Ligand SMILES: CC(=O)SCCNC(=O)CCNC(=O)[C@H](O)C(C)(C)COP(=O)(O)OP(=O)(O)OC[C@H]1O[C@@H](n2cnc3c(N)ncnc32)[C@H](O)[C@@H]1OP(=O)(O)O
């Protein structure tokens with residue numbers, strides 16, 4: 563095993579905070595495996611629903627199991643009326659990640675997980691309903707439409723694109739969504755998953771764990787980076803302009819979203835995969851700007867700082883080429899990462915001890931309260 567990045571200091575870096583059989587991240591410097599399968603192998607050969615089954619149920623399904631699982635997920639797409647009413651009240655100006663967080667939390671009130679025996683069913687329901695939650699709110703608040711969330715699309719990604727646009731997606735888009743959802747599905751003890759595990763360790767319910775995880779994923783240092791990367795690259799006129807602006811940002815010591823990683827030290831293995839799909843989409847739409855701009859950003863960051871693109875960077879251009887609004891980028895991450903979060907919740911519950919680390923105290927020495935009139 564190659565040596566990992568030298569991890570020290572704040573942020574619990576380098577600390578083993580628990581055990582997992584779900585994935586390995588950066589074990590050979592750059593690799594990623596889900597239950598022993600390499601991410602490239604999964605992205606090349608699987609449907610997202612197969613990977614979700616692998617993560618949530620422990621093994622890759624055979625054909626009959628996959629048919630059954632997909633049909634089950636299709637049957638769980640419908641939104642309860644009370645949830646639709648809540649979604650209709652959330653303004654257009656809301657951030658879609660807040661909509662996801664609220665949607666998950668409301669579902670926890672309507673379909674409360676009463677017993678851990680229901681955890682598998684709760685996870686399947688969330689996996690099936692998240693695309694409906696975000697699209698129902700988006701189409702209602704932006705287009706004044708009450709969409710039918712019970713589409714007959716075969717896949718989670720196809721279902722999402724169908725509801726977003728009101729028509730079945732073209733094959734290239736459905737394929738890209740499939741790969742994207744596989745890439746984002748699971749990633750060991752990242753911040754949002756760790757949030758879910760901390761919550762699970764108190765023996766809380768699935769919806770609380772996932773709601774907390776959504777809030778954690780929202781930040782630009784984590785899942786929110788795909789949106790932040792898009793906001794940045796769409797301001798660049800061409801590759802030379804991108805280079806000039808990037809150099810300025812580096813000079814000013816600004817963080818550049820979509821680059822760097824807490825664990826990987828040489829590359830994020832998801833990047834090469836999504837970059838290829840971004841290139842295919844660029845050719846499909848005849849793009850002559852955004853893809854070359856993205857490639858130049860990657861070159862500049864590596865040349866200047868040895869910082870590489872993480873999973874989020876080329877997701878920005880890929881989603882943009884599919885005409886997905888930027889503010890929906892991170893909710894797509896939620897639709898996928900639900901699998902990892904829920905599986906970690908189940909794993910934590912199976913061998914639980916409340917997660918409660920210690921702090922190094924840096925405050926004042928013990929002292930007495932001064933009477934209020936003397937302060
Ligand atoms: C799917 C995901 O969640 S992937 C992560 C998505 N997040 C982003 O893309 C946000 C941008 N990236 C970052 O902020 C960071 O790289 C993180 C949060 C991902 C990792 O943080 P850390 O582990 O603390 O980073 P790390 O220790 O490698 O940083 C080393 C140095 O590189 C710098 N650096 C790291 N990433 C970047 C970046 N994207 N832009 C500019 N400088 C950076 C750090 O500021 C630090 O500099 P310093 O030593 O002068 O303080």
Ligand SMILES: O=C([O-])CC(=O)C(=O)O
Nearest residue numbers: 749751752753824825873
């Ligand atoms: O592992 C991390 O710190 C962040 C990440 O890439 C992910 O959650 O996919």
